[in-house]
Amino acid sequence: MTLRTILTYSEGSPDASSAIRLFRAEAELPPLKESDVAVQFLASPVTPQDLLVIAGRYPVKPSHKHEHLAIPGYDGVCRVTAVGSKVTALQPGDHAVPSRHGLGTWRSHAVVDSSALVKVPRELDSVAASSLKMGAVVAWLLLEEQDGLGPGDWIVQNAASGVIGQFVAQLARLRGLNTLSVVRDREDVESVRQRLLDLGASVVMTEAELETCQGQVPCLDGKRVVLALDSVFGEPGKRLVGVLTPGASYINYGSLGGADGELRLSQKDLFWKHIKFTNFRLSAVLAAYDQNQFADLLDWLSRCFLQGQLRVPEVDLVHLSRAEDPERLARDTLAKATAQERVGHKRQVFVFE
Ligand SMILES: NC(=O)c1ccc[n+]([C@@H]2O[C@H](COP(=O)([O-])OP(=O)(O)OC[C@H]3O[C@@H](n4cnc5c(N)ncnc54)[C@H](OP(=O)(O)O)[C@@H]3O)[C@@H](O)[C@H]2O)c1
Known part of the structure; x- marks a missing residue:
């Protein structure tokens, strides 16, 4: 049995802080289908896109639900803990990031189809990996436009x-x-x-x-x-x-x-x-990329981090699993993230370990 944490929200609320709900429960790993991958999330940032999703103002909706409520979080990095019988691209212990929008990264554990993930180097810092897709990739593609x-x-x-x-x-x-x-x-x-x-x-x-x-x-x-x-x-x-x-x-x-x-x-x-x-819309640009091209871009950006050519942005880590009242902490985190008038705030990143 593993203690699992899952953040969800009621769709269309302009106030992310009050829309969020946190579930915690001990659960067994469900049986994996042949192309499934079980993962544990290591770092899951709160991006402006996530706030638009919760406000119902983003065209791509979350793909996963818990108790009929959508699971937010479109970027992050996870560790693979088990794979289905037909999965070859990922192995237990690998680190991976979402291949497309909607994965629902604001949770400690998930079982997803292997096509929803792209492998990144294990030695890459978790915050760097969690800012690849909605950070470094966006910046690179903007320059490519x-x-x-x-x-x-x-x-x-x-x-x-x-x-x-x-x-x-x-x-x-x-x-x-x-x-x-x-x-x-x-x-x-x-x-x-x-x-x-x-x-x-x-x-x-x-x-x-x-x-x-x-x-x-x-x-x-x-x-x-x-x-x-x-x-x-x-x-x-x-x-x-x-x-x-x-x-x-x-x-x-x-x-x-x-x-x-x-x-x-x-x-x-x-x-x-x-x-x-x-x-520019990342989802539209990435739709024209094939999976190998996207993996190559992630690989190149990862190597830039590992070789010291790219620096990780300063972030605030939000340790949900250590909090006495994790739902309160999640709500406070989202209240800070939506306070646009606060100049100089750092990106907040949920950590579940
Ligand atoms: N089109 C796409 O596909 C796509 C994909 C990803 C992100 N985005 C968008 O890209 C933008 C930046 O994303 P990000 O991940 O870099 O966000 P971020 O890390 O939260 O940074 C945005 C920064 O902008 C500053 N800011 C906030 N409100 C502002 C305002 N009213 N006027 C001027 N500056 C303001 C803040 O810095 P200070 O507090 O230091 O001023 C904030 O830290 C967001 O609008 C996001 O929605 C678009």
Whole structure:
């Protein structure tokens, strides 16, 4: 018998903290079907995507339920504990991450089809592995969206202190690209500036500093600013458009500034500069990837971590199994994650061991 912890939620609640329910029970491992894999989750992050799922605002719904309630969590890393008779790609002791959205990683144990998982190196740090799919992979694919990006080109991005923003700066540096990383204003701006410069950002500015420049950023003078990566929209998005050079691309991949934000563009932005405005959705991009391509990308990113070329984002670990009241702790964790006005918060990661 093993003690199992499972987080679930009632669909469509705008308040993730009150929507969540935690179940705990001793249970035996059920008999495995031939393509099944039994796993134990090691680290399961709370991402902005998970909050959208719980709020009913994400197109891909969870694939697993417990007591008729959906199990959230779309990223994470698990250890394989047993495999069905026809499983060859995974063995007990292997570590794996979800191959697609919806796996339901906010639980200590699961039995899933082996096709739902992709193996990653066992020696990879759990937090690094748990931020591969919704962090490093997203950052890599965002950079891949723009054809012809070459050494010396500049990209600009907002929400740059977030997990994806940190990976964008690091991966851009590996490709010889320069990054202007824009962060929200805060009291300890110098410490976040230094942290992002250490990771590989070329220049770090606050939204207020960028606003003061009115599109004339001295360090960008005469440079090719060919790509803007926007996950905020609204005014912060518009500030990125302002520094792009003609023919550049603007990719929106998030709406941290609120679901009803507006991007107000001038005639110059829209027509004279020929900026290409596009949207990025990981699920759509990954749908065009075959499983081997995705596994190769994860393998390359894992090796970047292991060789010290990529650094793991700072996170807060939330040890649910050690808590006296784990449901309360889970609710508090989600309340923190949804408090957007709190500047400088770290990604929270559920740990079940
Ligand atoms: N399109 C896709 O397929 C896809 C896939 C994955 C993620 N995303 C989106 O990508 C975005 C970033 O994800 P992430 O995993 O990097 O999130 P994250 O680690 O939570 O980082 C986002 C950071 O943005 C900053 N922020 C929060 N609200 C903001 C606001 N109103 N204005 C400006 N900055 C704000 C916060 O940093 P400070 O507190 O330090 O300012 C926060 O840490 C999210 O919108 C997410 O939904 C999209």
